[in-house]
Structures are given as structure tokens and as C-alpha cells.
Amino acid sequence: MKLNLRALDAFRHTLQGGSATAAARELGISQPAVSRLLARLERDVGFELFWREKGRLVATPEARILADEVDLALGRLDRIATLARNIGDGAVGELRIVAPPSLVEGPLAPIVASFLSQNPQLRLSISPRDVETANQLIATRAVDCGFGRLPVDHPGVRAERLTINETVCVLPPRHRLAKLETIGATDLRDENLILLGQGRRSRAAIDAAFDRAGVAPRVRLETQTIGSACAFVANGVGIAILNELMARTYLRGGMQLRPFRPRLQHIYGFLTAADAPQAKVTQAFLAHCAASFRKLGNAAE
Template sequence: MKLNLRSLEAFRETMLSGSATAAAGRMGLTQPAVSRLIAQLEQDAGFELFYREKGRLSPTPEALMIYEEVDLAFGGLERIDALVRDIATFNAGLLKIVAPPSLSEGVLSTILTRFLDRFPKVRVSIDSRSTETARNMVANRTADCGFVKLPMDRADLSTFTLSASETVCVLPGAHPLAKHEFLTPELLRAEPLVLLGFGTWSRRQIDDAFRDRGVRPDVKLETHTVGSACAFAAEGIGIAIVNALMAKNFVRGDTVIRTFRPQILHEYAFMTSALAPMNRLAAALLEEARGYFDALDKPTTAA
């Protein structure tokens, strides 16, 4: 079986736009032509990709399964196209970055503003995927570079450590515990907590800190971004235990930050593929990121 590239493009555009008519407009084709391409792809694949209901196309479970891979593959082709144009014009191009949402919404905005001041003709694409998918995208060069939380041990990735920040507690300023400079598992006993998703490396360290002190954490709510955790803390749902570097971008109103002890550090790194030299735009972004983080205060030693 050999799948037709044009048929795959029609499939991708239909998934992105939601209809064969819209996909036809994006591809410069007629709607019947796009429908024929999709029908040919289904024939080659041996299964249906869309349900046909009163002229509307709804993706099948099989279509949803293969879409992400098709999207990643075409992302690679777009990167080749961007690379050719970058070489031709020297000071133009597309830099594709993968980064966690909390970083994109916080410090990365400042770093990229400075970067784009230096390279005003450069276009930047920021993608947020699962941790493993983000690493794979950088390793296989679907993305040029990315920001990742350490520790990480992969031979196909090169990492450059940027920063280490404390773990902190975010809580309303009127909370009785706000009078303390440091908050420990003992002080947080029986307090409702807002923690990031179960199973991450930093979450395991937090759980270990409570277990080592003989305290069972009262996890009131679990979420997956620092911004949402801080928002829930501000509403009084619970005390959020999060990364200080991210938290300072989301603290609002009378919410305050207090340092968590025992110390848990969060290390962030810049990553590129180890299978090819770093391109010049990624190198420039690394330089900008290093300058930004070098200007921040260094983490304090453990108490």
C-alpha cells in the first residue's frame, strides 16, 4: 500500500477546516476534487475516514488516530519549505518551538519579544504538546527547538540548562498561614491543596516530602497548568504548590507566595536535536533565553 501525498493533504485540510468545501478553498481545488482525493485515500487505506451524514463529514475513530501523525509529517514538510526560504533570504524564516503552556504564557513572552526585536522578519510558531511528543518533535526535527523540564536522559536530544527555581505555595494574603515565610508539610497538615497532575516528577517529589514528614496531603483539586492552580488558590479553593518561576506570572489580587520547604527545585532547559547541528535561529533564541535567565536571581540554598 502506497498512500498518495495529495490525498493525505486533502485529509489533513478537511480535518483542520471541518469540511471538504473549506479544504477545497485552502488547496485551490473544487469540492468534488477534494472528495475524490479523500475517497481515494479511504480506498488505499482500506477503511473509512469520515461518516457521511446529510452532506457533512464527521471523522471516524480511525481518522482521529492517524491525524496527529499526518499533521506531524506535514509539519516536517513545512519545515523544509521554511528552511529553503530562510537560506534564500538569510534574515527570514520560521522558527518552530515547543514549550509547556505555563512557560509560553509567562517568561517565554518576554524572551520572544527580545528575540523578534533582533530578527523582525522571522516568523515564530509555538506548539504545546505532551512532554513525550514535544521531545520527539525536537529529536526528529519536526520542531527546531524547545523548552523542557529536567531531568531528562535521551541520547537524541541536546539540552542546555537555563534555570532552577523554588517550589512555592500560593495562597490568599488573608490566610492565617500567609504570616509564615516558609510553609512545610507540618504547617499544611489538613489544609486543602491544589496540586499539578499526578505522576509528574515534581509531583512525586512533593508527595515524597509529605510522606517523609509523616503528613498525608489533603488534595482538594488537581489541575495541569500553573496558571489554573494559581487561579483556584486565589478563589480560596486550596493552597497551590507550584513552580516559583511560573507562579509569579499568575499571582493576582491579594494572593501571596510563600516558599515551600523542604526545598524542591525545578530545572528548565533548552533542547535541540542531537542528530544535527543547531540552526542559527535556534542558537540566537538560546542566547536570548540564557541572557534572560542569567538576569534572574539565583535560587537560595536549602534551609
């Protein structure tokens, strides 16, 4: 036996409203249309569903037995419809992300938190990975999206500019160079420096700036994360030269930022697989990230 869903819905609304007229009003159809649907359902199930009593439809005992199962079945369908709408809106599901560790621990954390608060049924996994691994995971669609510094040198990755910011000097509290509006390589000639390790594009650009200025940098300490670099600044080891957006997360105890000159910019993008369309939830997350960076004043328009 195959039952008609519209007829079951008419049956449910008739029970709830007590008449075919009330059911028609709820369903947005005519009263005769409801009567035809009820008649069809009676033919399909093989017994009467309603008796007429003083102008009202009264459910038969058989109809009352059927009613609970109809409510359960149609309730499940309602939940499926709601789930489908939410999936279409990007409100449920799972989003898998890769990103540089300093971005995850810094500005990305509040952005992800606010996105999750707006989408309570969404599950998100985020993995800090190095550039090469992140690009491979994105290109092979092992993850849905990621973040990385631009330009990206991988044919399987599509990049959309997201945020741009400058390189800054992170100064310990009450440092003499805090009186300067900007700090160049010559200002740092006799200063102990904290730099991120060799092999990074940002480190190569900093080394080139010192070379052009004819200054040999006094590298007191090398480290691998922006958080640790700022921790050493706070403990008086020296001055760190870092990405401004990342460094702001770790400022404490009177530490100050001054722009480094010449200007060295960091451009980060939102990364997805080049050969695949973005899912609704990925599109929603990109829009949220772009809006968040605009509020921070770091959007790469």
C-alpha cells in the same frame, strides 16, 4: 551573452557619479581599473556606453536604456546579499519551538516577544506539547528547538541547562501562613491543597515530602495547569504548591508566595536534536533566552 558583475557595478557607479574617478572612489579601486571595466562592458554589449564631453563621461542613449535594468538587477543582488547576511546572523527565517504549556503562557511569552521585536523579519511558531511528544519532535527535527524539564531521558535530544527555580506555596490573600518565611508539610497539615495531577515528577516529589513528614496532604483539588491552579487559589479553594517561575505570572489580588520546604528545585533546559548542528537563528534564540533568565535571576549557571 554573459556580463561581468563588476563591470555592471562600475557602469552603475559611473552613471551615478558622472565620472570614472567618482566611481573608483565608491568602489575602492583605481580610476584605470574602472575604465578597463567599462571598456570590457562595451565589448560585451557591442555598443558605446559613454561619450567624453569637457572631461566628463556622458551616457549614450543606449546606456540610459540599459541603466534601469542594471539598477534593477544589481538591486536584487544587493537584496540577496543582505538576506544572506541576515540569515547568517539569525535575523530572518522561521523558528519552530515546542514547550510545556505553562512555560509558554508564563515566563516564555515576554522572552519570545522581545526576541521577535529585535528580529522583525523572523517568523516563529510555538506549540505547547507534552514531554513525550516534544522530545520526539525535537529528536526527529520536526521542530528546531524546545524547552523541557531536566534531566531529559531521550537519546536523540541534547539539553543545555537554562533556568533553575524553587517550589513555592501560592497563598490566597490574607492567609494566616503568610506570616511564615517558609512553609513545610507540617504547616499544611490542616490546609486544603491544590496540586497538579498525578504522573508528574514534581507531584511525586511533593507527595514524597509529605510522606517523609508523616503528613497526609488534604488534596482539595487537582488540576493540570499552573494558570488554573492559581485561579483556584485566587477564588479561595486552597493553597497551591507550584513552580515559582511559572506561578509568578499568575499572581493577582493579594496572592503571595512562600518557599516550600524541603527545597524542591525545577531545572529547565533548552533542547535541540542531538545529531544536528544548531542553525544561527537557534543559537541566537538560545543566547537571548539565557540572557533573559539571567536578568530574572533564575539562570542555571
